[in-house]
Amino acid sequence: MDIRELEIFAARIRLETTKMIGIRGFGHLSGSLSVADVLAVLYGGFMRIRPEEPGWPGRDKLVLSKGHAGPALYSALAMRGFFPMDWLATLNQPGTRLPSHCDRLLTPGVDMTTGSLGQGASAAAGLALAQKMDNLDSRTFLILGDGECNEGQVWEAALFANQYKLSNLIAFVDYNKKQLDGTTAEVMDMGDISAKFASFGWHTQNIDGGCVKSILAALNAVSADAPSCIVLNTIKGAKVPTVEKIEYNHHIVVEGDLLAAAIAECELELQKLEVRG
Amino acid sequence: MNLIFDGSLDKLAFRAVFGENMEALAAADSNVVYLDADMMSSIDTRNFWKRNPQQAINCGIAEANMMGVAAGLSAGGKKPYVHTFGPFASRRVYDQVVLSIAYAGLSVRIFGTDPGVAAAFNGGTHMPFEDLALYRAIPRATVIEISDSTMLKNIMWQIKEREGLTYVRMTRKNYHGIYGEGNDFKIGKGLVLREGGDAAVIACGMMVSEAMLAAEILAGEGIHIKVIDMFTIKPLDVDLVREAAKTGLIVTAENHNIVGGLGEAVATALIEANAAPGFRRIGMRESFGEVGPVDYLQEKFGLNAENIAKTIREAL
Ligand SMILES: Cc1ncc(C[n+]2csc(CCOP(=O)(O)OP(=O)(O)O)c2C)c(N)n1
Numbered sequence: 001m002d003i004r005e006l007e008i009f010a011a012r013i014r015l016e017t018t019k020m021i022g023i024r025g026f027g028h029l030s031g032s033l034s035v036a037d038v039l040a041v042l043y044g045g046f047m048r049i050r051p052e053e054p055g056w057p058g059r060d061k062l063v064l065s066k067g068h069a070g071p072a073l074y075s076a077l078a079m080r081g082f083f084p085m086d087w088l089a090t091l092n093q094p095g096t097r098l099p100s101h102c103d104r105l106l107t108p109g110v111d112m113t114t115g116s117l118g119q120g121a122s123a124a125a126g127l128a129l130a131q132k133m134d135n136l137d138s139r140t141f142l143i144l145g146d147g148e149c150n151e152g153q154v155w156e157a158a159l160f161a162n163q164y165k166l167s168n169l170i171a172f173v174d175y176n177k178k179q180l181d182g183t184t185a186e187v188m189d190m191g192d193i194s195a196k197f198a199s200f201g202w203h204t205q206n207i208d209g210g211c212v213k214s215i216l217a218a219l220n221a222v223s224a225d226a227p228s229c230i231v232l233n234t235i236k237g238a239k240v241p242t243v244e245k246i247e248y249n250h251h252i253v254v255e256g257d258l259l260a261a262a263i264a265e266c267e268l269e270l271q272k273l274e275v276r277g
Numbered sequence: 278m279n280l281i282f283d284g285s286l287d288k289l290a291f292r293a294v295f296g297e298n299m300e301a302l303a304a305a306d307s308n309v310v311y312l313d314a315d316m317m318s319s320i321d322t323r324n325f326w327k328r329n330p331q332q333a334i335n336c337g338i339a340e341a342n343m344m345g346v347a348a349g350l351s352a353g354g355k356k357p358y359v360h361t362f363g364p365f366a367s368r369r370v371y372d373q374v375v376l377s378i379a380y381a382g383l384s385v386r387i388f389g390t391d392p393g394v395a396a397a398f399n400g401g402t403h404m405p406f407e408d409l410a411l412y413r414a415i416p417r418a419t420v421i422e423i424s425d426s427t428m429l430k431n432i433m434w435q436i437k438e439r440e441g442l443t444y445v446r447m448t449r450k451n452y453h454g455i456y457g458e459g460n461d462f463k464i465g466k467g468l469v470l471r472e473g474g475d476a477a478v479i480a481c482g483m484m485v486s487e488a489m490l491a492a493e494i495l496a497g498e499g500i501h502i503k504v505i506d507m508f509t510i511k512p513l514d515v516d517l518v519r520e521a522a523k524t525g526l527i528v529t530a531e532n533h534n535i536v537g538g539l540g541e542a543v544a545t546a547l548i549e550a551n552a553a554p555g556f557r558r559i560g561m562r563e564s565f566g567e568v569g570p571v572d573y574l575q576e577k578f579g580l581n582a583e584n585i586a587k588t589i590r591e592a593l
């Protein structure tokens with residue numbers, strides 16, 4: 001996909017994610033929207049994957065450690081053909097294969113089960129180490145929340161990845177500056193996240209996480225010798241103004257006027273991109 | 278006893294009761310400190326935090342550290358109350374709780390919310406079905422599961438001066454209303470909610486009102502059962518368990534794994550007292566939780582009145 005196609009893919013992820021959560025009526029919409037752009041870049045061609053063979057051993061892997069953003073990942077996977085689009089409407093319904101938090105046993109294309117924040121960081125380090133042990137040239141991508149980085153386990157994994165020179169591990173931090181109870185600054189200030197990863201021996205970059213071009217450029221600039229951390233400056237609820245402007249938007253009711261407005265905003269964004277072509 | 282059970286829902290959500298009383302406890306005693314791990318908005322304490330950041334402390338998403346800090350606060354003469362979701366209040370922090378709090382002889386009150394299927398749409402990762410087992414295994418710990426909002430308020434105040442580790446398991450929403458205002462709750466003493474001679478259901482938490490509903494179903498069939506709210510899982514009210522054994526059939530019911538929870542506690546007590554009657558356990562069997570509405574999950578895992586009634590019918 002070229003840049004414009006990636007932007008369209010990201011906008012579609014936002015639209016499908018909003019609709020899917022809207023069917024249930026509530027969910028972690030805002031933190032799903034803030035990772036749409038990075039997921040679009042990863043699943044829009046950067047990652048080596050085979051949708052028709054989700055378990056292909058040579059594939060790149062992704063751990064969505066902020067597992068509550070599952071709906072955004074499901075949208076990306078469905079659009080890439082890992083499973084039929086009509087599964088999306090089953091989010092959180094009885095017997096679904098798309099639970100609120102990612103589950104590797106249920107969803108084709110999901111590489112790791114997550115939901116208890118922090119744990120995905122270590123699992124990603126293990127996946128990357130296994131790839132190295134098998135002399136594979138594939139990589140493991142990890143997406144962390146900024147609030148999630150409160151967890152000590154994230155930093156234990158960071159030490160480990162540096163010790164074992166897991167240069168095939170690329171972590172993103174969704175720096176949307178909010179966690180559950182409020183801003184990261186008021187709950188547990190993370191300070192300079194990229195400086196912290198740098199001091200743990202990681203290669204770091206700080207970019208606009210809402211810009212697919214910057215994300216792609218950062219991915220092409222990672223280190224060949226050290227694990228890499230790309231801090232994505234984002235907005236919780238990104239590019240859907242109705243959701244962005246809700247102050248406490250971690251887990252929200254998504255129905256009625258709000259849902260209609262959010263879908264309209266996603267569709268408008270998509271139209272603008274399609275016309276621009 | 279002031280029993281108000283009539284099959285209607287509890288008028289108060291547990292989260293509202295928790296938020297209001299946590300703030301009142303802090304106002305009443307300057308040594309009370311409430312700690313949470315970025316889950317205040319989920320339990321109605323966010324305003325308390327904003328009003329009184331000296332006594333309401335947000336530890337961020339770092340539960341293990343929070344338990345250690347609580348231990349230190351207790352060692353420093355404070356009375357910590359700690360809350361987060363059940364899985365993070367148990368599995369995630371077990372060694373910190375065992376060593377820094379219990380083994381070190383400190384006094385901390387830990388609230389784990391959304392037990393078992395109550396975690397509903399958060400799904401299997403958020404469903405603790407082993408927290409009772411973990412906490413029961415800790416020497417001298419007190420383990421409580423709340424069945425109604427009147428009980429919650431009472432217990433929150435009662436444990437303020439309690440020595441040692443106390444674990445309180447509860448939903449954030451509500452079940453059915455059971456107790457009227459002013460009801461007395463003695464930690465370590467179960468409550469007989471209904472008399473009956475054909476069988477006894479010993480239940481905790483969500484399953485207490487399910488047992489009351491089952492008793493109603495069975496009464497219509499001429500089967501009369503005793504219903505016990507065993508809200509203190511540890512220390513267990515062994516006398517009451519022995520008394521219940523006289524019916525000839527005990528069925529335990531818990532929104533928890535059958536391993537290590539209420540059922541096993543009751544079974545052990547009965548066998549050690551040479552008082553074993555007919556015995557059945559209702560709870561999770563060799564399965565993890567999954568995502569979905571609570572009623573769907575209750576039905577799927579047999580955690581409802583129908584299954585209690587069926588189990589008793591079949592055993593009699
Ligand atoms: C270990 C653990 N503690 C608490 C939670 C509950 N929880 C889910 S999401 C969340 C806030 C996450 O904040 P952040 O990582 O910044 O995610 P984002 O804002 O991007 O959605 C919390 C506290 C959890 N899932 N796991």
